[in-house]
Amino acid sequence: MSTTDFQQWMAGIQQRTEVALAANLPACDIAPTRLHEAMRYAVLGGGKRVRPLLVHAAGELAGAAPETLDSVACAVELIHAYSLVHDDMPCMDDDVLRRGKPTVHVEFDEATALLTGDALQTQAFQILSDTAFLDDPSRQLRMVELLARASGSRGMAGGQAIDLASVGKEITREELEFMHIHKTGALIRASVLLGAYCGNQVTPMLDSLDRYGKLIGLLFQVVDDILDARSDTATLGKTAGKDADQHKPTYVSLLGEPRARELADDLLAQALRVLEPLDGSALRLRELATFIVHRRY
């Protein structure tokens, strides 16, 4: 299959995700207008939409309808967006640039950024619990629980806490991996599983998809560390070199860049291998894994 075909598929999902997000966020003319403006600012018009792409790729494989997947894609992307808004705040990473634009607390103010993150998280759960999108309340409830577990103190938010505690410290590779499995990995893994849950052919492939999701989550972070060390701010759309400036342990600081790249190649090979038994070898998931390694921002 050609690269062009993947590019078109990806652009199509990104576009429909943008439309779905715009429809799922309250309009700017609904009170409180400034909060709704900030929520839309934080979410719309940027981002690679890696998690929505994973939702759709896994969902297509499981035979789910694209409209159903749109809701799930919005929910995971809003969780991701909320975490970025809070992570950028002065008391956390104190960053001024995100997706090439001023961060929410810079463009609006700190209090608005705090409430924006809060309300985006709630909106994610509202979308996923909306009774309209899946005709199986029992499965849908399990999906809400899965998203909550992936996002909370033993998932993404917990990973952020470990990240904070590790600044300026020497940590082992095991500790670094533990942090990333939570901070980035949990939501990426959940994206794959939630997409698959929307289809009817999910059960036989769940184990493979779960292993794929875990590998791809770690892979994403290893590549992120390499990009942060190597790339420039204009390309990334966020401040480059921050990890080193803040003395954050990364795969690059721990292993050196050549070995971090080897690790990325190895994780990619493992991820492709777990997909082999799947239908059509799970084309889009294969392509996405490769995309995650070769992305430039």
Add this chain to the structure above:
Amino acid sequence: MSTTDFQQWMAGIQQRTEVALAANLPACDIAPTRLHEAMRYAVLGGGKRVRPLLVHAAGELAGAAPETLDSVACAVELIHAYSLVHDDMPCMDDDVLRRGKPTVHVEFDEATALLTGDALQTQAFQILSDTAFLDDPSRQLRMVELLARASGSRGMAGGQAIDLASVGKEITREELEFMHIHKTGALIRASVLLGAYCGNQVTPMLDSLDRYGKLIGLLFQVVDDILDARSDTATLGKTAGKDADQHKPTYVSLLGEPRARELADDLLAQALRVLEPLDGSALRLRELATFIVHRRY
């Protein structure tokens, strides 16, 4: 029914809520330990537990099992607790005292307070979507959605945003009411409805309970404004007189204290009236309404 009986009932619910909250929060020895310690610090060992009391009162009336109501009580209390942690942060109300203890960002640090609030919100949705507690996934899913709508940008978080925007401004009584219906009212109303949803005799009383929930939400805030103006820090367990110091519009600043008290009496009378058609005249809900008016903190 005697006051003593109500006091005993209330103490019983508060106690079982404390036990349920302790069981529903991750233990301090689970990583990330500092985050879990902060989550428990923010939630346990304090608070009037007004929302859990409303959950149980409405739930008892609808014939729900106390164990089922415990889960719902925890979910609403965690949403309330998360909002307090974030509301106390320097970029919001900048308060150092809550429930007689240093606020989370004072006792820990700002970043931990931010993540604590985030993770408490997630935990609320995790508890409410746990498939173990209600044998009716369709109803449970509606409950998750109801909690999300009550908490988000068109509910509690939206009310906080309106509150922020109103500091130092002249606002009308209608605007003040609009703010409070969102900021405090939405979650209090949701507590009543969520409790009732756990029972099997809910449908005929839903309209009355909804009206009661709305009235009691507003009543709670009017009394809060009077207490903030009248009481002292030691009694309240949080900094008294902050509204006036921060030039926040309140029912006292807008109407004066005597008319604010009249309004509270009037709202109480209305709340008791809407309960009249209900079974046993909804004893606990009546008592709770009276308690909310006569509380000292």
